[in-house]
Amino acid sequence: MASSGLSWELEAHPTLPKGKTVAVVVLDGWGEATPDQYNCVHVAETPTMDSLKNGHPDTWRLVRAHGHAVGLPTEDDMGNSEVGHNALGAGRIFAQGAKLVDLALESGKIYDDEGFNYIKDCFAENTLHLIGLLSDGGVHSRLDQLQLLLKGSSERGAKRIRVHILTDGRDVLDGSSIGFVETLESTLSTLREKGIDAQIASGGGRMYVTMDRYENDWEVVKRGWDAQVLGEAPYQFKNAVEAVKNLREETKCSDQYLPPFVIVDDNGKAVGPIVDGDAVVTFNFRADRMTMIAKSLEYKDFDKFDRVRVPKIKYCGMLQYDGELLLPSHYLVSPPEIDRTSGEYLVHNGVKTFACSETVKFGHVTFFWNGNRSGYFDSSMEEYVEIPSDVGITFNVKPKMKALEIAEKARDIILSGKFHQVRVNLPNSDMVGHTGDIEATVVACKTSDKGVKMILDAVEQVGGIYLVTADHGNAEDMVKRNKAGNPALDKSGNIQVLTSHTLQPVPIAIGGPGLHSGVRFKRDVPNGGLANVAATVMNLHGLVAPSDYEETLIEVVGN
Numbered sequence: 001m002a003s004s005g006l007s008w009e010l011e012a013h014p015t016l017p018k019g020k021t022v023a024v025v026v027l028d029g030w031g032e033a034t035p036d037q038y039n040c041v042h043v044a045e046t047p048t049m050d051s052l053k054n055g056h057p058d059t060w061r062l063v064r065a066h067g068h069a070v071g072l073p074t075e076d077d078m079g080n081s082e083v084g085h086n087a088l089g090a091g092r093i094f095a096q097g098a099k100l101v102d103l104a105l106e107s108g109k110i111y112d113d114e115g116f117n118y119i120k121d122c123f124a125e126n127t128l129h130l131i132g133l134l135s136d137g138g139v140h141s142r143l144d145q146l147q148l149l150l151k152g153s154s155e156r157g158a159k160r161i162r163v164h165i166l167t168d169g170r171d172v173l174d175g176s177s178i179g180f181v182e183t184l185e186s187t188l189s190t191l192r193e194k195g196i197d198a199q200i201a202s203g204g205g206r207m208y209v210t211m212d213r214y215e216n217d218w219e220v221v222k223r224g225w226d227a228q229v230l231g232e233a234p235y236q237f238k239n240a241v242e243a244v245k246n247l248r249e250e251t252k253c254s255d256q257y258l259p260p261f262v263i264v265d266d267n268g269k270a271v272g273p274i275v276d277g278d279a280v281v282t283f284n285f286r287a288d289r290m291t292m293i294a295k296s297l298e299y300k301d302f303d304k305f306d307r308v309r310v311p312k313i314k315y316c317g318m319l320q321y322d323g324e325l326l327l328p329s330h331y332l333v334s335p336p337e338i339d340r341t342s343g344e345y346l347v348h349n350g351v352k353t354f355a356c357s358e359t360v361k362f363g364h365v366t367f368f369w370n371g372n373r374s375g376y377f378d379s380s381m382e383e384y385v386e387i388p389s390d391v392g393i394t395f396n397v398k399p400k401m402k403a404l405e406i407a408e409k410a411r412d413i414i415l416s417g418k419f420h421q422v423r424v425n426l427p428n429s430d431m432v433g434h435t436g437d438i439e440a441t442v443v444a445c446k447t448s449d450k451g452v453k454m455i456l457d458a459v460e461q462v463g464g465i466y467l468v469t470a471d472h473g474n475a476e477d478m479v480k481r482n483k484a485g486n487p488a489l490d491k492s493g494n495i496q497v498l499t500s501h502t503l504q505p506v507p508i509a510i511g512g513p514g515l516h517s518g519v520r521f522k523r524d525v526p527n528g529g530l531a532n533v534a535a536t537v538m539n540l541h542g543l544v545a546p547s548d549y550e551e552t553l554i555e556v557v558g559n
């Protein structure tokens with residue numbers, strides 16, 4: 001029994017048997033869009049994915065992966081890995097971080113809650129530092145939320161504020177960081193007119209400074225620490241707009257990869273290192289790329305890099321980023337309570353589960369899938385394997401990434417017969433798509449397709465079932481488009497490469513020798529989304545999903 005008194009036991013499916021091997025494959029960033037030269041999924045040779053689609057209307061369809069279907073504030077919000085995998089794993093749609101922060105700011109509740117009151121103590125004598133991603137991408141953070149927080153904090157006593165920016169160019173167009181820094185500068189100058197000492201103190205590109213994930217490369221977090229806490233960086237500037245413009249020119253780095261810089265005063269002294277007594281807020285709402293910095297700011301015992309000086313601060317996350325580690329212990333807004341996920345139900349119902357990806361996506365099929373919880377529900381029933389990702393490169397350099405290693409691992413596990421569910425994330429189309437390198441993204445898609453084939457061949461051998469889907473779009477549209485859907489040109493007449501995710505739906509396909517011959521996709525769930533997948537997977541394991549889960553996508557017809 002669950003602690004709430006609810007039973008974990010799931011009803012047996014009336015027709016579909018238990019005990020089959022079910023491979024669940026998530027292609028990261030693989031959407032469906034009109035075929036043209038910027039649709040890398042279309043341009044790439046993808047015979048396996050094509051064969052699942054063509055001529056199979058009963059076992060292939062599209063599902064929604066953006067906006068309200070995954071708990072985001074508006075239909076203009078593209079999908080992302082966090083909300084996508086949360087929906088896939090939890091089988092229900094939860095209002096996500098972006099939305100919860102909007103509501104807390106709108107109602108002012110954010111200022112009444114424990115987190116803000118905890119940091120407020122520092123405002124009279126010390127500095128409030130805000131660290132996070134500066135863009136309106138809405139995946140990890142949003143500029144308008146930062147602006148509201150700046151306003152709200154200053155109205156509630158913050159007299160000295162330092163913002164440590166991380167430039168984006170990944171969830172938004174490359175080059176847009178200059179505009180975002182200009183907007184932030186103007187917000188800060190309004191505060192200065194009101195007598196508040198508010199400035200940008202440091203910065204760097206999100207992929208090179210601070211926002212690593214799943215412990216892929218602690219050097220990234222260290223570079224941030226040095227700039228934000230110690231006030232040390234290889235580049236110094238008097239102002240942040242100048243910094244971003246110069247560094248883009250001089251280093252030829254894109255927004256995502258700008259080197260760290262600090263803002264200095266006329267004497268060359270950093271304007272905002274973090275010191276004893278200060279308050280620090282990491283203003284990203286999304287968890288994966290904040291967990292590492294949260295550990296470095298919060299943990300007393302910490303051996304991932306030499307912090308040199310560990311200031312005594314009051315630290316607060318925008319959200320609590322890890323519900324299992326309770327990290328950080330103070331936060332401004334409570335995260336969505338994603339409970340009773342499918343993974344937890346399945347282990348309670350005897351479904352042995354294996355999950356695997358490479359480091360950069362490992363937490364997606366484990367942590368996000370399980371409702372932002374790290375660790376196992378039942379270590380005797382589960383095994384999670386992480387294949388180390390390449391470190392220190394942009395993934396267009398090695399677009400095959402570790403897809404085939406992940407697929408080989410999945411194949412071996414399927415053939416071993418030790419697990420009922422074998423779940424993987426193949427990262428290529430997303431990670432390479434984010435680099436904006438169209439040629440490399442084509443290779444990425446082709447490689448993922450090969451990975452799918454390897455897994456499907458193993459499913460075939462053991463008489464199992466497969467379900468192949470994706471978490472959101474990316475590689476299927478690599479260009480910014482105008483309203484008519486044609487590539488939008490910049491002032492010089494060049495296309496603008498789209499590094500971000502998209503609003504496109506994603507495919508879902510089922511099959512395999514173990515799939516009952518009467519199973520097909522229902523025709524009365526036209527708006528089905530990622531949250532409908534969990535009930536579908538439960539059916540494939542011979543179980544009926546809990547009644548409050550989004551409905552299954554499949555039915556059994558005939559005898």
Ligand SMILES: O=C(O)[C@H](O)COP(=O)(O)O
Binds near residue numbers: 081082140289430
């Ligand atoms: O964190 C990232 O890499 C991007 O902002 C979003 O990509 P993801 O949602 O696929 O991880």
Ligand SMILES: [Mn+2]
Binds near residue numbers: 430
């Ligand atoms: Mn993703």
Ligand SMILES: [Mn+2]
Binds near residue numbers: 029081430431434501
């Ligand atoms: Mn992505």
